[in-house]
Amino acid sequence: MRSNVVLETRSLSMHFGGVVAVDRVDFSLRENELRCLIGPNGAGKSTFFKCITAQLRPTAGDVVIRDFNVTGSESHQVARMGVGIKTQVPNVFDGLDVEENIWLSASQSASVKRARVITSEVVERLELGEVRKSPLGSLAHGQRQLVELGMVLAGEPWLVILDEPTAGMTQDEVVRTADVIREINQSATMIVVEHDMQFIRMIAQKVTVFHQGKILVEGNMDEISSDHRVREVYLGHRKSS
């Protein structure tokens, strides 16, 4: 059973001064899983995300990806292991066109010829053909998110970590993103950090709920929705607002 764990954190902690953002978290992810991380604001999801992608160096504990301890590595080294990462705020190359954005991702690992093929495939798959020569800065927010997802795809990762992929998207774009995520999951293991319960219901298999820097509960969507603790900290809180 243990053999197919691809990502693991061992009592991972992250402190900012006196604030404990992530508190001794033990987390493990199996191959081909599609895991959602949810939790109220300030639960520590994004800090956890930054720790496993090596954007932050954890205060204590380890992050292990495929039996390789990446604690203290650089972000680009984690990315080179075949991990596709999308941050919360769209991080794209605003001055460059859509094709160049995706090509830059594809050509990191693939040959020049192959990168060109991947680029046109991704553009087609995400239906970005009409805007492929437009600079990213001129596109709508949702489209930029989609392009960033395309950049993640173009790297042909085996592990994909997405932080709030649907933030600021229209309903149509959310549905399209859900399709794309399910499609990516055919070939890759995934972690999706999300806020939008509607969206999580569309894609989730197994959900991990964060609360105050710790894992509150883990389980499938039905278990999570019926758990009274979760209702208290997250869903209940939402309903009352």
Added chain:
Amino acid sequence: MNRSRETKALISIGIIGLIILFGAPHSLDLFSVISLTTAVSLAILALSLGLIWGFGGILCFGQTAFFGIGGYAYAIAALNFGGSTGAILAALIVAAGSAAVLGYFMFYGRLSDVYLAVITLTVTLILYSVIRRTSGPEYKIGIAKLGGFNGINVPPINYPWDATQFLYPEHVFYVAMVALLLAYFLCVWVTKSHFGRVSVSIRENELRSELLGYDVRLYKLCMFTIGGAIAGLAGIMFANSIGRITPDVFNLYNAALAIIWVIIGGRGTLIGPVLGALVLFYMTSFLGQQSVVNINLFLGLVLIVFVLVVPKGIVPSLIQLWDRRRSRRMTARSAKKMRRRGRSRVKEISVEE
């Protein structure tokens, strides 16, 4: 279409360069040729800053440091070696090497842009102060005395591997012009390569490039080192054009001047900084002869006007203007066609009736 236009532009730049290369010494007097050589060497310096700032996003406020290091290293090596061939090579290596060492600490220390600008400027100014204080005969490297604020007399360039055959100023001009053309096309090649495209992406968004798996520090370091080598080449040609290298190359005025050339010529292009340097060089030397306005006042005014009115610089603004005019002409033409078609359709209808 865009690509073919770019190729055309590159070919015309090459042709214009060759015309100047062969035409200038025949049509200008000796003094003008020498000052053109100086201008060309400054243009190479501008090109190096245009590459690392405009494409690599590295705002180096002290690009003149490598320019001066190149010049000094050449002078010292040429005196010691008794010839210029090895000295040129040595100077290029020293300039690139010092850029690499400085860059290593800055990029691997993950300094932000502002600190990078401050540190590079400080390095230049430190060199200025230090070398100014080396007037005594005890300050020498090999047989080359550093000479304090008087600088070093630079032995002229000789034919490759033949130290007895010196080049005349006209020939030094040929060498400088060829160096400019080579450096220019090297920069074009760098920016078109995978390395250059990734560097541009780092300029656009460092975090994204890193999350795609590119080692941002290494890319920046390589870019900075290439820029240092080209600035060193500029320094070598500069030392040869005026036959002397002084600590003034490291002063604040020159450090700022390099930034102004690039701002005026246009960041994100390579020909822009070259033109910026040439235009400003001749403008300031013209104004210097007139002694009507203070040159520093004039430069400050030019900088303010450009930042406020033409923030993109000359070349990008001209390209934009050209594109807009062309698209307007295109739409006007297609509108005319539509109107004509509409009219003929009306005729057809009336005939049918």
